[in-house]
Amino acid sequence: MTVISDPLMHPTKRPRRLFKNLMAKLASIPMILTAVVVFVGGTAWTVLYSFTGSRMLPKTNWVGLDQYERLWSSDRWIISITNLGIYGSCSLVLTLVIGFSLAACLDRKIRFESAFRSIFLYPFALSFVVTGLAWQWILNPDFGLQSVVRGWGWESFVFNPLNDANTVIYGLLIAGLWQGTGLIMCIMLAGLRGIDEDIWKATRVDGIGTIKTYIVVIIPMMRPVFITSLVLIASGIIKLYDLVVAQTGGGPGLASEVPAKYVIEYMFRAQNLGQGFAASTMMLCSVVVIMIPWAYLEFGGRKRG
Amino acid sequence: MADITPGLSDGPRGPKPKKAFSRANIILYGTLIMVSIYYLLPLYVMIMTSLKGMPEIRMGNVFGPPMEITFEPWVKAWSQACTGINCDGLSRGFGNSVRILIPSVLLSITIASVNGYALSNWKFKGSEVFFTILIIGAFIPYQTMLYPIVILLRELGLMGSIGGLVLVHTIFGMPILTLLFRNYFASIPQELFKAARVDGAGFWQIYFQIMLPMALPIFVVAIILQVTGIWNDFLFGVIYTKPATYPMTVQLNNIVNSVQGIKEYNVNMAATLLTGLVPLIIYFASGKLFVRGIAAGAVKG
Numbered sequence: 150m151t152v153i154s155d156p157l158m159h160p161t162k163r164p165r166r167l168f169k170n171l172m173a174k175l176a177s178i179p180m181i182l183t184a185v186v187v188f189v190g191g192t193a194w195t196v197l198y199s200f201t202g203s204r205m206l207p208k209t210n211w212v213g214l215d216q217y218e219r220l221w222s223s224d225r226w227i228i229s230i231t232n233l234g235i236y237g238s239c240s241l242v243l244t245l246v247i248g249f250s251l252a253a254c255l256d257r258k259i260r261f262e263s264a265f266r267s268i269f270l271y272p273f274a275l276s277f278v279v280t281g282l283a284w285q286w287i288l289n290p291d292f293g294l295q296s297v298v299r300g301w302g303w304e305s306f307v308f309n310p311l312n313d314a315n316t317v318i319y320g321l322l323i324a325g326l327w328q329g330t331g332l333i334m335c336i337m338l339a340g341l342r343g344i345d346e347d348i349w350k351a352t353r354v355d356g357i358g359t360i361k362t363y364i365v366v367i368i369p370m371m372r373p374v375f376i377t378s379l380v381l382i383a384s385g386i387i388k389l390y391d392l393v394v395a396q397t398g399g400g401p402g403l404a405s406e407v408p409a410k411y412v413i414e415y416m417f418r419a420q421n422l423g424q425g426f427a428a429s430t431m432m433l434c435s436v437v438v439i440m441i442p443w444a445y446l447e448f449g450g451r452k453r454g
Numbered sequence: 455m456a457d458i459t460p461g462l463s464d465g466p467r468g469p470k471p472k473k474a475f476s477r478a479n480i481i482l483y484g485t486l487i488m489v490s491i492y493y494l495l496p497l498y499v500m501i502m503t504s505l506k507g508m509p510e511i512r513m514g515n516v517f518g519p520p521m522e523i524t525f526e527p528w529v530k531a532w533s534q535a536c537t538g539i540n541c542d543g544l545s546r547g548f549g550n551s552v553r554i555l556i557p558s559v560l561l562s563i564t565i566a567s568v569n570g571y572a573l574s575n576w577k578f579k580g581s582e583v584f585f586t587i588l589i590i591g592a593f594i595p596y597q598t599m600l601y602p603i604v605i606l607l608r609e610l611g612l613m614g615s616i617g618g619l620v621l622v623h624t625i626f627g628m629p630i631l632t633l634l635f636r637n638y639f640a641s642i643p644q645e646l647f648k649a650a651r652v653d654g655a656g657f658w659q660i661y662f663q664i665m666l667p668m669a670l671p672i673f674v675v676a677i678i679l680q681v682t683g684i685w686n687d688f689l690f691g692v693i694y695t696k697p698a699t700y701p702m703t704v705q706l707n708n709i710v711n712s713v714q715g716i717k718e719y720n721v722n723m724a725a726t727l728l729t730g731l732v733p734l735i736i737y738f739a740s741g742k743l744f745v746r747g748i749a750a751g752a753v754k755g
Contacts, residue, residue: 172657173576177584180569180632183625184584188591191602198601207601254486267738268490271497274737274744276686278703279730282710283496286503286516286723293516300515327493335745387595391688395707412597417693422601429597440593 199426216427248333281395314404340374547705570635592629
């Protein structure tokens, strides 16, 4: 596209190149615009404006790294990052463990497999808002799980994560796992189905137990499936927003704030655009940090076809 | 193992028939049933709560079935629940969501299918570069692109309107859908395409007469993917629309999490169920195709 050939040397080359596959190029204009203007242009614009002191409207009064300094000295941002770290690491480990365990259970040639699969997967069809509101109700201290268990006679039972600043993030985790593990189970199940039956026969001959076979033989074989799952879970965690808004609204106090919510609050409510841009640039950085090793693992060894 | 004595060496040689109630099986099914309860509990509780009256909810057990079934909360959630000053219930949000959903699904799938077709059969210089950018774009957090899109929509005069949100859904649905269609069209034998070229068919003719009829299954997958995705969207709805055009998820959140008035938990749960109903129906009606859709979504990148 950018090659400019000498018009005297090749008088017909340039127009022919431009008009070759003309219809395909015209039809791809929406894609090209999306890729270049929105994805590249938009991201670059946000990164660029994170170095300005924009408040209500974007302005080009450069302030260097001021926004970032303010960001990292803000308690709210530190809480957000910490929360995301706790939620993220728990969610990553638990989703992988639960997803794989459920898939392994379903792969044991059981009856009613499709019924179980439907049950584990249906929450994934629901939105985070619905998920958050449903669990908000179940975890309601006055009417939900806590009051029911107390009604059974265990008067001192306490299970009130949504109103306790120290445990609220685990309340979110319960709901998040409920919504998301089904997908990972499905992917893992597809991976397990792709494993040769002969492997199982071979391990049986060698007298290796079922659980040991999974850990020593099957999981290493499913490395690509695990990496795909990891990337999926990680990119979902960074986007965590709707669930928090619906289930806790970031409360109690600021105890369940997350970075995505921080960005939106500063951009659209606190009218402090520069802060929002700086925070979203930090989110972008974290994705880059995750993506580069993955891209290296995925495409580094062999050339991309 | 069946004991093998020299005298009985011509006895049954096949595997021992499995006992239905072996210890391993009890553990396996026990675990699965316990986990199923965790997954089904919220749905069950929502349905039960939405069918109870408020006095019964105050008395007690969220897990108990209603003593007296009432559909009043559903009616109230649909037509009377309040968000701020509007008290016309979720029906408004439902209408908005439908008006957002239909054009978004049509537009995004049309564009993405043409993209996928061009990318697999009509490669041009740079086409792979744009496609790679598109796929990388799917991993960029939306937050970094939110404000530039606000500017874009303001310039186009679409900020706050349903048209603007349709455009946003088309943009953010494009990476995954394009990938879906590109992979599908690439799996169609090239000979078919070449034969049509030899016969003198052009870009659109091949698309409409050969590719489109062959791609119907993938269109169904794409529709499932988009309908559930767009219906469940909250972030774009809350940012790019105004109260009059809020989609159902945003309105639901505003109804349930509003601070004024007494909390009517039964109405809230009825409203939540109403919002979840569309994707749930699609999920249970589409069965395997839904799984295929998300599996296609899962292997992005």
